[in-house]
Amino acid sequence: MRWFYQYDVAAFFISLVIIYNLFVSQRIKTRASRAFKILAIDLLFATIFDIITIVTISYYELCPIWLNYVLNILALATYNSLPAVYIISIMYASMSEEEDFSVGQKLCIAIPVCAAGFLIVTTPITKAIIYFSEDGQYQIGSAFDVLTVIGFVYLTMVIVYGIINRKTLRTEQVITIIVYTVSTIAALLISNIFTKILVPLFFASLSILITYLSLDNPSEYKDPIMDIYNKKAFMYKTSDYYNSHKKFSVLGIQIDGISYLNETLGYNNFNLILVQIARKTCGICGKNNVFRLSGSKLAIIMHKDDKNTDDKILELQLLFSQSFKTSGLEVTPKVKMATFQCPEAADSFVKLNDLIFDTLNSSTTENGKIIDGNKQMLEKSRRENDLSQILKQALSDNQFEVFYQPIYSVKKKKFTTAEALIRLNNDTLGYVSPEEFIPIAERDGIILLIGEFVFRSVCKFILNNKLWEKGIEYIHVNLSAIQCMQERLHEQLLTIMDYYGLDYKYIELEVTETAAIASSETLLKNMKSLMEKNMNFALDDYGMGYSNTSSILQYPFHTIKLDKSIVWAAMKNENAKKFLYHTIAMFRDMGIELVAEGVETAEMARMLSKMECDYLQGFLYSKPITADSFLELLS
Numbered sequence: 001m002r003w004f005y006q007y008d009v010a011a012f013f014i015s016l017v018i019i020y021n022l023f024v025s026q027r028i029k030t031r032a033s034r035a036f037k038i039l040a041i042d043l044l045f046a047t048i049f050d051i052i053t054i055v056t057i058s059y060y061e062l063c064p065i066w067l068n069y070v071l072n073i074l075a076l077a078t079y080n081s082l083p084a085v086y087i088i089s090i091m092y093a094s095m096s097e098e099e100d101f102s103v104g105q106k107l108c109i110a111i112p113v114c115a116a117g118f119l120i121v122t123t124p125i126t127k128a129i130i131y132f133s134e135d136g137q138y139q140i141g142s143a144f145d146v147l148t149v150i151g152f153v154y155l156t157m158v159i160v161y162g163i164i165n166r167k168t169l170r171t172e173q174v175i176t177i178i179v180y181t182v183s184t185i186a187a188l189l190i191s192n193i194f195t196k197i198l199v200p201l202f203f204a205s206l207s208i209l210i211t212y213l214s215l216d217n218p219s220e221y222k223d224p225i226m227d228i229y230n231k232k233a234f235m236y237k238t239s240d241y242y243n244s245h246k247k248f249s250v251l252g253i254q255i256d257g258i259s260y261l262n263e264t265l266g267y268n269n270f271n272l273i274l275v276q277i278a279r280k281t282c283g284i285c286g287k288n289n290v291f292r293l294s295g296s297k298l299a300i301i302m303h304k305d306d307k308n309t310d311d312k313i314l315e316l317q318l319l320f321s322q323s324f325k326t327s328g329l330e331v332t333p334k335v336k337m338a339t340f341q342c343p344e345a346a347d348s349f350v351k352l353n354d355l356i357f358d359t360l361n362s363s364t365t366e367n368g369k370i371i372d373g374n375k376q377m378l379e380k381s382r383r384e385n386d387l388s389q390i391l392k393q394a395l396s397d398n399q400f401e402v403f404y405q406p407i408y409s410v411k412k413k414k415f416t417t418a419e420a421l422i423r424l425n426n427d428t429l430g431y432v433s434p435e436e437f438i439p440i441a442e443r444d445g446i447i448l449l450i451g452e453f454v455f456r457s458v459c460k461f462i463l464n465n466k467l468w469e470k471g472i473e474y475i476h477v478n479l480s481a482i483q484c485m486q487e488r489l490h491e492q493l494l495t496i497m498d499y500y501g502l503d504y505k506y507i508e509l510e511v512t513e514t515a516a517i518a519s520s521e522t523l524l525k526n527m528k529s530l531m532e533k534n535m536n537f538a539l540d541d542y543g544m545g546y547s548n549t550s551s552i553l554q555y556p557f558h559t560i561k562l563d564k565s566i567v568w569a570a571m572k573n574e575n576a577k578k579f580l581y582h583t584i585a586m587f588r589d590m591g592i593e594l595v596a597e598g599v600e601t602a603e604m605a606r607m608l609s610k611m612e613c614d615y616l617q618g619f620l621y622s623k624p625i626t627a628d629s630f631l632e633l634l635s
Helices: 006-024 031-058 065-093 103-121 144-164 171-193 200-215 231-243 258-265 267-285 309-320 349-361 375-394 434-444 447-465 489-500 513-518 520-531 564-572 574-589 602-610 627-634
Strands: 130-132 138-140 248-255 290-292 297-303 324-326 329-331 335-342 370-373 400-409 414-426 430-432 474-478 507-512 536-542 559-562 593-596
Touching: 006 031, 006 200, 031 065, 031 200, 065 103, 065 130, 065 144, 065 171, 065 200, 103 144, 144 171, 171 200, 231 248, 231 290, 231 297, 231 335, 231 349, 248 309, 248 349, 267 290, 267 297, 267 309, 267 324, 297 309, 297 349, 309 335, 335 349, 349 370, 349 375, 375 414, 375 434, 400 447, 400 627, 414 434, 414 447, 414 627, 430 434, 434 447, 447 474, 447 489, 447 507, 474 536, 489 507, 489 520, 507 513, 513 520, 513 536, 520 536, 559 564, 559 574, 564 574, 564 602, 574 593
Parallel strands: 335 370, 414 474, 474 507, 507 536, 536 559, 559 593
Antiparallel strands: 130 138, 248 297, 248 335, 290 297, 324 329, 400 414, 414 430
């Protein structure tokens, strides 16, 4: 019998091309890619054994029958296992690394190929699939068509899988299923009509080649701008480490102000900067280890057996301390960096990804410094995220409440004012300190709404309870740094007070020195407009950090609030006591009223009274209390 084996030869070369590209090109190792390698190797051996058996069958008189059986069993086994491996590759390509086959899917895939394998291996005894006559000629067995039926079973599986998952499959995956279906049917028809033309492996190789070109596309794993691996590649690579129980570490890098740089430099110049960053980073850590997770975040995998890890991290720090040049412009990007030891810090890709993003987004992560990311940081960041969501609902759900801390007048010997303080009591998290939620509110922009809520609540409280009749001359209301930056702040505040019909003198606005400096021109304009309406301003927390008296003098403050740190220091240190005394005297000579914060003992109160401090605020008199408790205290 003469066979037309040219199609098998073509299939052989196609399989060589696929295998060469699979093993030579740099690709991310995934379950789908590993299954595809097995498929390509299976195809190669199927074509080799098919070509060999053509020769041994054609020259049967020169080949022992036992050897012919062995070669044909290998040819049949490799060819008939192709559909099972193919459907595994297709399914893995559409699944995440965390997903796996169900028991039912495993049985559906395994049973037909095992049945085919049993029939093929036992064929020398049963003669069910093939056999050789006494003179050595090749013969088809009575159950040979069972292998065709099994092939159709796998074809049906592929079609059913495609129909069930048609809404989630990508276009390329649908195309591969269609190509596989058409090529399988075409191969069957041609081989039945022209029995001497060996086309099944040729059509199988074409189908696998198209699948390779569409599903195993390297561009899926590359960032097009920086020409490094992307988040999908990072997911596959780390998932592979987790599945094989390897220890590794990750260095997360965030380039701060990326949108600002884009707007300032222009899109093309900005991309050139990114390309420089990518090339130099890859030069230090190796191209296979650098990934772009998002517009501003990079991840670098550090291997446990790499003895130069510390040197590489130091080089990266030096790299980001230098300027990058493009089109005559020099840019020194600000970066945050954090290291993560895996699987100790995170035991899955999802947790690791959350940990990297939350740590680098955290307000506690400083520019230029490398911090150690860990589970505690993740818990802290998750709490911040929870708070961010809670703050958005807190206003509508009435979870915020305004407390009041009375302020004692030394001269009048009674409470004449108070400070309004925001409080949050959530059903899930319980009491949340303003020191914790205010920075998050400022970061997310919710602080403007919170500030308006506090101001409205205070206006309503003053008016409804006629506090001026109870001896309260005005209420201190804090302004955030973001509020101080609003050019129309004065209009907003006056509109609210006009709505309630409240005299402007009943509010004194507090700002910190940091907020004042950050919004100097805008704040001065707002102060001027509001002071013309008889509203006053107080400087909060004077003496905390780096208070600069000369910078304060440009603002027309009515009141200076002395931070508790210098009050407490004066109780322990004579020099600090002299500093406090002269500070009070200086501001009194300037006609500015003084409020001492943090007064907790009678001894403190006596000392401050002798220094002629105007007002005292602290736990000696009262902690911040609810509006009702404040009214009771006044009565």
